Amino acid sequence: MTKLPQTLDNRHWIAKVSAAILAGGGMTFAIMAVLGRLIGANGDPRSLSAQALMWLTAVLWVLVLGTCFLFPTGRKAWAVLGGGCVVLWSLFLLLRALS
Amino acid sequence: MKIRSDILRVYREVHSWVGICAGLLLFVAFFAGAISMFEQPLQNLTSPxxxxxxxxxxxxxxxxxxxxxxxxxxxxxxxxxxxxxxxxxxxxxxxxxxxxxxxxxxxxxxxxxxxxxxxxxxxxAITPVAHFIDMLHQELGIPLPHAISRPFMGIIALLYGMALISGVLLFLPTLARNLFAFRFREGPRKLWLDLHNLLGFFSLPFHIVMALTSVVFAFHDPIFAVQSRVFGTSHTSPHSPTHTRPHPITADQHPDAPLLTPTELVTSLETQASGFVPTILAYSQGHGGTMLRVSGQDSRYSMRGPTAGFATVDPRSGKILSADYLPGHQKTGFAILTVFFALHFGSFGGNAIRWGYVVLGLAGAGMFYTGNRLWIDARRRREKAAGLSRDSLPTKILSRLTPGWVTGCITGCLVILTAGYFCPDVMTVALVKEIYYAVFIVFIAFFMLKP
Structure with a gap:
C-alpha cells in the first residue's frame, strides 16, 4: 500500500460492481425485510406496503450500483456492503424471533 | 460545484463504458417507445x-x-x-x-x-404491427426468448441508471458554464457534447423515471417472491395494521340477484365516480362468482395502466369494491405509486401529454445517438494522438454500427407501419418480424460494408 494521498481509480471495477450487485443487492433486500417487519408488511403484492417496499428496493439497488465506484478498493466495497448485508439480515432475524 | 478530479475521471470512464454497452439498445427502446405512445390509434390504422x-x-x-x-x-x-x-x-x-x-x-x-x-x-383481425413495435420497446429490439428478455432489459435498465448517476456527476462541475452552451462552430465534438448535455440535463426527471420504472418492470416478480418468503405465512404478526391487509374483494353476495344491465352499471358508476369515463366492462367467473373489472379514463388524474385506470365493481349492485387503481379515488399511497407508472406510460393529462412524451422519447433516443458519436470521436482523437494512422477495429466497428443500427431501426419501423397501413390483410406476426429484421440487418450490413 502506498502512502500517497488516496486517488480513486477503476482498477478494481469488477470487484466493486460485483459487490454492488451481490452484496449490495442482498443489503437492499435486507433493508426491505427490516422495514417491512417494522411496519408489519404481509408480502401480498396487492398491498400498498409490498408495492412501496418493492419500489424502495429498486431505487436503493440503483443507488448502490451508481455509487460503488467511490469505494477506495474492491475489498473495501465487499467489506462494507457484505457487512451491511450480514448485519441487516441478522437484525431481521432478530426482529422476527422477538415478535 | 467542485468535485475531486480523480472522482470525475472514474465516473467519466464508468459513463462511457456503461453508455457504450447500453446506448444502442436504449435507442431502440426510446424510439419504439415514442411510437408506442399511440399504439392503439396505430393499431386501428393498420387493422383491416x-x-x-x-x-x-x-x-x-x-x-x-x-x-x-x-x-x-x-x-x-x-x-x-x-x-x-x-x-x-x-x-x-x-x-x-x-x-x-x-x-x-x-x-x-x-x-x-x-x-x-x-x-x-x-x-x-388485428394487424400485429403496433404490438410488434411495443415489443421492440419492451425487449430493446433484441428478439430473445421471453424468459431471458425481461431480466436482460432489467440489466440494461440498471446500466442506464448508472449512466444517469455518472452523467449528472460529470456535468455538475461545468453546469453553470455549459448549461445553455451550444457551440456548433467549434467542431463536431463540442456540438455533440453540448447537444448530449442539453438533452440529458433538461429531460433528466424523465430519464430518472424511465430508469427506475424499467428496473421495477423487470425485477418486481423476484422482489415480490422474496417478500412473500420473508413476510409470508411463517409468522403472522398479531398486531399487523389492517391497512396493509389485502383488500377483500368479495361482493355482498346475492348469487340469485340478476346482473345489472350495462346501462344501469354506467349510471351507477357515474354517480359513484363522476368524471371517470368507463370504456370496457370485463366480466369473468372467479372463486366468488361473477367478477367485474371496469377500465376507463379520467384525464384529470394519473392512470395506472398505459391507457386506463381500473375499478373492481360488484356486477349485481354496481358498487365499487376496490378503488385502488381508480383515477381520482385512490388512497394517497396508491395514488403516489400510480404516479410512477403514469409517468412511464404518459397516461395522464390526455393527448397533449402523449405528444409531449413522443417528443421526450425521440429526444431521449437522440441523446443515446449523440452519446455514441461522442465515444467514437473521443476514441478517434486518442488513437490519433497515439500515432495511429487509421481507426482501430473497435472504433471502426462502432463508428459504422451506430448509424446502421439507428437508421435500420427507424426505417424498419416505418416500413412495417406503412405495410400495415396499405396491406393489413397479409401482415402476420411472423411476416412483420421478418420484414423489420430484414430491413434492420440490411442497413447495418450496408454501413458496415460501405467503403
Whole structure:
C-alpha cells in the first residue's frame, strides 16, 4: 500500500460492481425485510406496503450500483456492503424471533 | 460545484463504458417507445376493417349477450362489453377465442346484432404491427426468448441508471458554464457534447423515471417472491395494521340477484365516480362468482395502466369494491405509486401529454445517438494522438454500427407501419418480424460494408 494521498481509480471495477450487485443487492433486500417487519408488511403484492417496499428496493439497488465506484478498493466495497448485508439480515432475524 | 478530479475521471470512464454497452439498445427502446405512445390509434390504422353491422345500442346489450351465450356457451367464462368500440373491436361484446392464460388474451371474437336481430360474430383481425413495435420497446429490439428478455432489459435498465448517476456527476462541475452552451462552430465534438448535455440535463426527471420504472418492470416478480418468503405465512404478526391487509374483494353476495344491465352499471358508476369515463366492462367467473373489472379514463388524474385506470365493481349492485387503481379515488399511497407508472406510460393529462412524451422519447433516443458519436470521436482523437494512422477495429466497428443500427431501426419501423397501413390483410406476426429484421440487418450490413 502506498502512502500517497488516496486517488480513486477503476482498477478494481469488477470487484466493486460485483459487490454492488451481490452484496449490495442482498443489503437492499435486507433493508426491505427490516422495514417491512417494522411496519408489519404481509408480502401480498396487492398491498400498498409490498408495492412501496418493492419500489424502495429498486431505487436503493440503483443507488448502490451508481455509487460503488467511490469505494477506495474492491475489498473495501465487499467489506462494507457484505457487512451491511450480514448485519441487516441478522437484525431481521432478530426482529422476527422477538415478535 | 467542485468535485475531486480523480472522482470525475472514474465516473467519466464508468459513463462511457456503461453508455457504450447500453446506448444502442436504449435507442431502440426510446424510439419504439415514442411510437408506442399511440399504439392503439396505430393499431386501428393498420387493422383491416371487419365487415359487420354497427354495434347495437348499449340498451340492447342484454339481448345480444343472451344470443351470444346460447351460441357460444364458453363465452360466459370471460367476456367484455365494449362501451367504446373501435376499428379493432367493432362490436358490443367480445370474448377470447382460446381460454385466456396470463395477461395476453390472444385473438377475440366480437359480436353485434344485424338490423333483423340475428347474431353477427367475427374473429378480430388485428394487424400485429403496433404490438410488434411495443415489443421492440419492451425487449430493446433484441428478439430473445421471453424468459431471458425481461431480466436482460432489467440489466440494461440498471446500466442506464448508472449512466444517469455518472452523467449528472460529470456535468455538475461545468453546469453553470455549459448549461445553455451550444457551440456548433467549434467542431463536431463540442456540438455533440453540448447537444448530449442539453438533452440529458433538461429531460433528466424523465430519464430518472424511465430508469427506475424499467428496473421495477423487470425485477418486481423476484422482489415480490422474496417478500412473500420473508413476510409470508411463517409468522403472522398479531398486531399487523389492517391497512396493509389485502383488500377483500368479495361482493355482498346475492348469487340469485340478476346482473345489472350495462346501462344501469354506467349510471351507477357515474354517480359513484363522476368524471371517470368507463370504456370496457370485463366480466369473468372467479372463486366468488361473477367478477367485474371496469377500465376507463379520467384525464384529470394519473392512470395506472398505459391507457386506463381500473375499478373492481360488484356486477349485481354496481358498487365499487376496490378503488385502488381508480383515477381520482385512490388512497394517497396508491395514488403516489400510480404516479410512477403514469409517468412511464404518459397516461395522464390526455393527448397533449402523449405528444409531449413522443417528443421526450425521440429526444431521449437522440441523446443515446449523440452519446455514441461522442465515444467514437473521443476514441478517434486518442488513437490519433497515439500515432495511429487509421481507426482501430473497435472504433471502426462502432463508428459504422451506430448509424446502421439507428437508421435500420427507424426505417424498419416505418416500413412495417406503412405495410400495415396499405396491406393489413397479409401482415402476420411472423411476416412483420421478418420484414423489420430484414430491413434492420440490411442497413447495418450496408454501413458496415460501405467503403
Amino acid at each position: 376493417q371487419l365487415d359487420m353491422p354497427p354495434p347495437v345500442p348499449l340498451s340492447r346489450t342484454p339481448d345480444l349477450l343472451e344470443k351470444v351465450f346460447s351460441a357460444y356457451p364458453q363465452a360466459r367464462q370471460t367476456y367484455t362489453i365494449l362501451l367504446a368500440p373501435d376499428r379493432g373491436l367493432p362490436g358490443r361484446v367480445a370474448w377470447p377465442v382460446h381460454p385466456p392464460h396470463g395477461h395476453d388474451a390472444g385473438p377475440m371474437f366480437v359480436a353485434t346484432l344485424a338490423p333483423d336481430g340475428t347474431l353477427v360474430v367475427r374473429q378480430q
